[in-house]
Amino acid sequence: MDADDEFADATLRRMVREIRPEWNLRDVAAADEGTDAVYFVTVETPQGSRECVLKVCEFLDPEAFRPEPHLMALVERRTSIPVPGVVGAVDDHDDLPAPFFLMDRLDGEVRENEASDLPVEAVERLAREAGRNLGELHGVGDFEAFGPVRLARDADRSGSGAEVDGRTVTVGKAGVASWRAHFERIADANFGDLHDRFADLEAPLRAFVEDRLDALDREFDPVLGHDDYRLGNLLVDATTGETKAVLDWGNAHTTEVQYNLVLTEQYFSGWAPHDDPRRERVRAALREGYETTSDLPRPPDFERRRELYLATMRLFPMVWFSLWYGNASETVREEIAEKHRRAAGELLD
Known part of the structure; x- marks a missing residue:
């Protein structure tokens, strides 16, 4: 393994197993870009090897980070927008650096700042x-205010937004009408x-x-x-x-x-x-x-x-x-x- 930054291999292995207990972390590489911690991981599953991405809250406030995997799941189910499949998410944990989530790694290139260079x-x-x-x-959801998206648990707002997997995605406390x-x-x-x-x-x-x-x-x-x-x-x-x-x-x-x-x-x-x-x-x-x-x-x-x-x-x-x-x-x-x-x-x- 070649992850040599914020989180030790043992911690990353535990994070993967927290989401999928039967999976084993085989290899990991830290991404060069990103504000929060992002790792490209290879895991062994009962069905064979699988390439995934592990994203860990490091820069954003936890309440700002928490909605991301649930929004992705919502978008995947309600639209045809291509997004990575979410394997699982941990919103809180007593001794692991939560929130974090695991998603599929997809093919394609990132061409940052190249809009003027492409055909x-x-x-x-x-x-x-x-x-x-x-x-x-x-067209997804029914929102009543403008502002940051949060899980209902982190907001003082109810009755608007969208539901996914038993969680409500809504607008946070800073939202205004x-x-x-x-x-x-x-x-x-x-x-x-x-x-x-x-x-x-x-x-x-x-x-x-x-x-x-x-x-x-x-x-x-x-x-x-x-x-x-x-x-x-x-x-x-x-x-x-x-x-x-x-x-x-x-x-x-x-x-x-x-x-x-x-x-x-x-x-x-x-x-x-x-x-x-x-x-x-x-x-x-x-x-x-x-x-x-x-x-x-x-x-x-x-x-x-x-x-x-x-x-x-x-x-x-x-x-x-x-x-x-x-x-x-x-x-x-x-x-x-x-x-x-x-x-x-x-x-x-």
Whole structure:
């Protein structure tokens, strides 16, 4: 075994057996990426060898981590979205580092930050499938608030959400009934954390956003969303654009339909300029896919709301600049910073 980090082999072996007592851990390798601890494990079962992934809560708060395997099971049963099968989950344990869960390991490539490098036809297919998947996902459950998804045991809310295996997936204590109130929290948090190199953009972008907040002055229905639907959280066939699996359902939130689509557009377009032809193809494919599984009304304020979302989302790479691009050379970081500056300028003009 070659796991040499947080958890000893003996602990990992016990974790697997806690879920499947008849299984034996044969080999393990720690994943290079991920905020929580992730291990690729080979186990021996009565039916033969099996490849799985063991994910252990390490970074997220336990109440934020706990829903992930249950959300995956819910999605697998209620939709056609490809997700790894969940072998089992442990929500609490007296002496093992819970929560943790075991899932199947699937084929496919992770192509983090390569949306601009893949053939545009492959990205279009990925976007079309993303739209279809989000359309299905948005129809799962009946939620009454916007906010972080939690198990009912960790929330003070009942009577809304979705049931799976005797557990209720609902919205946590921080949830609010108003989409505008929730969105303003998102915007304020990001304006407050801008990287220093973008500090001069705060005032004009804040004015742009505040001028368009009236586009949220009506009721919106909360939907179960995947607000980190990007290549880094997918297993794909990079040649054809087929989505093999949608990963990382941790720290999920309920959201507003158009917001989820625009954020996914940002990821699949590689944060391209707003008039970039590649972005337009991604946007069209997302809509096309979405409308095969759900309705997408376009009220008069649809485009104004899109501008509001684009401006607020443009803050994200400016907030997480050091984390996202910290391994790049200073020359590359300067190029990336200039790209985001130009995109912000397009909106402001």
